[in-house]
Amino acid sequence: MSDIILKNIVKRFDKFTIAVNNLSLEIHDGDFVTLLGPSGCGKTTILRMIAGLEQPTNGEIYIDGKIVFSSIKKIDVPPEKRNVGFIFQNYALWPHMTVYKNIAFGLENMKWKRSRVEERVKELLKMLHLEGFEDRYPSELSGGQQQRVAIARMLAANPKILLMDEPMSNLDRKLRMEMRMELKNLHLQTHSTFVYVTHDQLEAMTMSTKISLIKSGLLQQFGSPLEIYCEPANIFVADFVGSPSINLIRFSGENVNLDEIALSSSEMRLIFTPITGGVAISKGAKLVLGIRPENISISNDGLIKGKVYSSLPSGMETVVCIIIGSVKLNCVLFGRIDYKAGKPVAISFKDDDYPLFDEETGERIALGKLETV
């Protein structure tokens, strides 16, 4: 029952800067929710508001069914009474305390019995593979170990909700990969609700059960990683998630036959059959089609002819950039393949659901199947 509910949260820093704009979010018990967005979009502010370190200008926050903040009822429960754990970007460990002391400090402050504190700290040290480091000082630890100490300290009081603000930004790539697995495992072990802030879409996609994508204080989409990946709500979401990023091709569209849409550009002509419901568009409407790089295959029977612009093999996969007229398409081919630049190739699109956006509003208007003409 550790739900977090945000209702119409607005945060203004002064009259003109709105950091968070009318955000409503429901985070369910046991979820691993990532607040994802580019730098300065307000995600850390949201996390700080949940923790109680920042006051919203308007709106209500419920944790565990209890109201912890309301601008109308003038309620503001202080952070220490919200039963949430918080990890800062720079860990904020006490440099003058040993690892043991760092973890035990909060518990001792809460007047736990000495024996109970010892037991709990031992348990945490074991859980986070920190045995044998009890007597070291933070400066004598590596970045990953420091982070684990910070996590142990956060977990000490057994909070049901854990809030993390880019905890991995200071780690190197390999360590980050390891910590991702550790953190995901920790989520399964503790059954707590995680709220995690990051600007790294890969971290968000791999770890979370749900992602809320935020752009300049406005919630763009809230859903599971695959939903975000396969059914992006708008061009921003489609472009933000996925690496290499989605190919966005501009077309002018026209309704043909029943509900099909003929997409034409100077480079290619496609028939789009919507599967999410018919869409009426004006003749010559400006549309943008999103094609994920892995959905493009290079085959001899493809109807669209292009040239290899560059080929980047990495062993596991090869990212090939193909130039068709003035359009560049990135495609990912799995396996050890390499192409010479300038080689003429034909491409076709795999059988998948492709998102179609309105160029003017950026909103997705339909998902559908593609057929090359």
Next chain:
Amino acid sequence: MKRFILSMLVPVCAFIFLVVLSFFCISVYKSEVQKQAIHTMEVLDDYISKAKANGESIDSRTFITRLSEIADCRVCLFSGEGNLLIDSDTTGSKDPDPYSAVNTTETKNGVISDSISYQDNQHFLNEFSYFKSDNANSFIICASFPLSRFNNLLLIQKSIILGGCILLITAVLFYGLWQKALSSKTIGITKSSNGLINKIKKIELYANERISLLSTVLANMESGIILFGTDCSILMMNPKAQSLTGAKSSLFFPHRPNPELEYPPVLIAILKMVRNSMSSKKTLIQDLHTDDGKILSIHIDIVYSKYIPYTFYGTQAFITDVTEKRRMEKIKDEFVSNVSHELRTPLTLISGFAETLQDWRELDDKDCERALEIIDIESKRLKHMISQLLDLSHIESRIGANNLVPIDPIETIRSIISTIQALSEKRNINFKIELASEKAEILGDKVSIVQIVSNLCENAIKYTPSGGNVLLSVQKEKNHLVILVKDNGIGIPESEIPHIFERFYRVEKSRNTKRGGSGLGLSIVKGLVDELGGDISVKSRLHYGSTFTVHLPLLCKEVTEGKTK
């Protein structure tokens, strides 16, 4: 705002210029008058000093009146302390107060000073001059010069200032009002544009819904529909039509040169029919045989606009896959001729022998008996055939779910074994029976069970040459009753197996004419088994015999108990 300020700059400058000009005019006028006054004062001073030298008394009314006459203006004489001593003007007007203009020390120092006083709607320039009399008394002499135009000038100046101010205020006020009206107008515009946006969104949603609805209906149609325009171009085609004609979606791409080059052959044939129909303006119905052996029924209609009467809109083609229907029709036709033939054969015999019997006196008893016997056999055969036909058409109405009761099928089968055995003996066939010893219960009716078993057994016996073997086995298997009829007779060709349960189907007409039969037996069995909720399967090899297996669901104990309760 900027433009307003800029445009206001010119009139404001002009206004300020006018005000400054008016002040300048006044000062010029004043200085002119002053010059005159000073001149006059000098004349007076000279006169006074002359008079003093002559020993005339200065502070006498006559002297002052004379001075006034010389200067042609009002002259007053004050004491050194500023008290009015003598005034040339006797009308009693207010005296010009010297201290309002000059202070005493300055006056005492002999400075000539002036001031402007206002009296009786008239401005005066007062010139003061100080001099000492012989007996150490000091006097101040004042001459008041009327400023005749000063009033007018002041009036002009005032009206300039007032008018300018009024103009400025009106301009600002007007600008304010104008701005307000403008802003309210823009609010109105944004409001109405918001309303428009909402309206467009609603229309969009509605259009999407309608498209989805029509597409769903058209996509779920059993037959294909193609709508052709007046120029024979394809306006619309539902997915069924696409799959039946093999047309790709790419056909719909607009503005393509010679789209007909991409048409599949079926579509080209349809297009030809459409052209015919369009030129004759008549409905056209035709079957089309495709290359892959399908038969498509094409129905082409002329379409008139629903909205503009008598306007030719195009043609629409309905495409229905009738391969199966045509095959069934063919079978039915064959059956009808077959059945009529089968019915006629015994009837011919019966009527023939009946005719013979009419002249029975010429026949001996043996022949009569033979004729009667044949009539009997043939009428029985006729009866059997007709009852089979009736059975077939009545299976569904005879056994409804309500007429089913729990029965013991094994017991029922046992009761008809003797009949089948008799038949097999007649044909010299080795008939073996394996019946389960335990009791079984199924939901059904006895007549159906009898018919199923006897039909299968009769068939087996019929299609097995003499000396062959036929096995009937009835066993319980899990929750099913399995009836198995196996023979080593002539078998069924593999290609015919899928069709043998069809109503009017007969394997090789030639082999049936010898053995008789209506081609209905197996379809009756199939119908009955279906009604009892079971299934029938067949394994067969030509010349090696066939095995028919019927599975019927056994009645579970709990169900019966539940029912009795």
